[in-house]
Amino acid sequence: MYDDNTGAIDLFAAFDDVVRQSVSMILQLEPDAQKFIERFTSAVLSNEYDFFNSMEKDRDEKRCLARLFAMNIWNAMPLPSNHYRPLPLPTAKSNDPCFCGSGKKYIKCCEPLAAGGMPDIPEEMMMLYLLEAVPIKQLKQMWQEVEHSLLGFVASEWIKRDSHSVDWQERALLMLEPIFKQDDALLDEDDELAFDSMLDICTMLNKPRKKSALTKRILQHPNKSLQLAALQRHCCQLGDQGREDEAWVYFQQAQRLDPNNPNLSHLEILLLMQQGKIEQMQQRGSYWIKRLGNMNDDGDLDELIEMLREMISDTPAAVGYLIEQESPGASRMIAWMQAVADDIPPLLQQLDAEHGEIELINVADRALEEAWYELMEYCDDPWLNPDPWLTMLELHPELAGHISVIDDLLGFSTQLDTPNPILTFKPLLTLAMQQLQRLLPTQLQCPLNLDDVSNISALRVLAFLISTKLQLDEHSSATELLEWSLRLDPSSTLVCKSKLINEYLRSSRDEEALSLCCPDDFFASLLYGKALALFRLGRQLEADRCLAEVVRERPKVAKALTQKSMKQPKEYLKDDCVIVGGDDEAWLYRQEARAMWLATPEANNWLKRIMKSVK
Secondary structure (H helix, E strand, C coil), X not given: CCCCCCCCCCHHHHHHHHHHHHHHHHHHHCCCHHHHHHHHHHHHHCCCCHHHHCCCCCHHHHHHHHHHHHHHHHHHCCEHHHCCECCCCCCCCCCCECCCCCCCEHHHCCHHHHHCCCCCCCHHHHHHHHHHHCCHHHHCCHHHCCCHXXXXXXXXXXXXXXXXXXXXXXXXXXXXXXXXXXXHHHCCHHHHHHHHHHHHHHHHCCCHHHHHHHHHHHHCCCCHHHHHXXXXXXXXXXXXXXXXXXXXXXXXXXXXXXXXXXXHHHHHHHHHHHCXXXXXXXXXXXXXXXXXXXXXXXXXXXXXXHHHHHXXXXXHHHHHXXXXXXXXXXXXXXXXXXXXXXXXXXXXEEEECCCCEEEECCHHHHHHXXXXXXXXXXXXXCCCCCHXXXXXXXXXXXHHHCHHHHHHHHHHXXXXXXXCHHHHCHHHHHHHHHHHHHHCCXXXXXXXXXXXXXXXXXXXXXXHHHHHHHHCCCHHHHHHHHHHHHHHCHHHHHHHHHHHHHHHHHCCCHHHHHHCCCCCCXXXXXXXXXXXXXXXXXXXXXXXXXXXXXXXXXXXXXXXXXXCCXXXXXXXXXXXXXXXXXXXXXXXXXXXXXXXXXXXXXXXXXXXXXXXXXX
């Protein structure tokens, strides 16, 4: 039926356009099927559809084909006049007059053409285009007429769209919200997709209270399928927030509710991926693949099994596929990273040790450098339009030899909503480390010039790597990088020292920890770290005076260290951007150092004693 040589025409998009326009036409003409068939056929013969124009057919063949298509579309159309259900036309019999009007019998005319098969038109596709055309007032009533699973599908498609002319997320909310105004007794497993879509809509429209209330309600719902859907979504949300222990509690609840549910496989692997537990993820992935294979009698689990295989064999690529749905271009960046990490390009830059400046090795690369800088100047949101900079990277892989480019890409990676950024962008971290080690010596003749763009980029890359090593609990590597950073940039002394003192104390390097401290220190880690170092070194009088002074100055930190548990403050600002003397500073230091205090014999009792004496 179709010709191979379709030129530049995208047949799928062209077919999609035919169906969309046909839905609008039927809404104008229903319930008169014959009128629709005639008008559709006339449009085809007038060359109004690219889909048919790409076929090398004479006029009579095209007329027959058009009528067959029209009948096929009509038969799939959910008609408002028939309570949004199709009303198929009677099937022509072989000896009936052909519907095309040729005067021949159907068997001698269009039946052979029909035997070639018509494209399948899914019910979901027809409903999607129908609901696009429905007025808002009518849309709000659809929950009473149309299967809720279909409405959930349509909403899930709408919320992926980005359009200035139509607010598809708001439209989806108006359509689905009435479903969940019903009593719990009227909700069942057919509402699962609608529930999933509602949570996504609430996220996109910034309605956290509505999302929280709906999740809480469905978590307690008597229907097993709905409750399981809520458990899985809540579990993923907690994992995204880094609340790992809580996520596993809800995962275990989901296991108890339905231990044989195949979706638990993907959820468990995703949680392990979020936490960077790669070895365990691969072991559990292999277990699930075998188990699902034994359950896969009808082939329904083929796609899930293949996804698990990809997740455990090529984790960055698998994560890239997942985040591509929300951030188009992410998978291209991951593919580029993997390619350059496998064959790292030479440096485009070198260090002028005499002046402490990073400069281009070859002046001929200046145009490429300036082109990248120009792109970045207008790149406030790199994922809003990633094609220009991604194309430049793909055309010029040598840019991986420029430290400012690496710095920019590390920044881009933090803007993506990915289950485990460190795992996903591991090739980029490898590239950053190797290029930085090639570019900068462990000792400098003079400090880096902080007026230079590339110098600042290099120090920022180093800070990123330090943060990553600490997140991965690679404390030995983090210590070496912190010491390196101090040598490269003495101006970063306080920030580096506040991190380094914890690393020294963690490895019982107490004298070195003490050597970092100065009278003008104000970071809690340096103030309390100095007291702990003195205590460990047996310098009790100095330790008592030091600790008493810092407890008076920062009492919330002392309280946080001695409490059995502490909730993260609502206004926690993360890392170095904390309020001095505030709850967030206390919580952060507790997270970093409480284990060291507890591991030091009698340190906790000493702290409690000093706290009482200060009062």
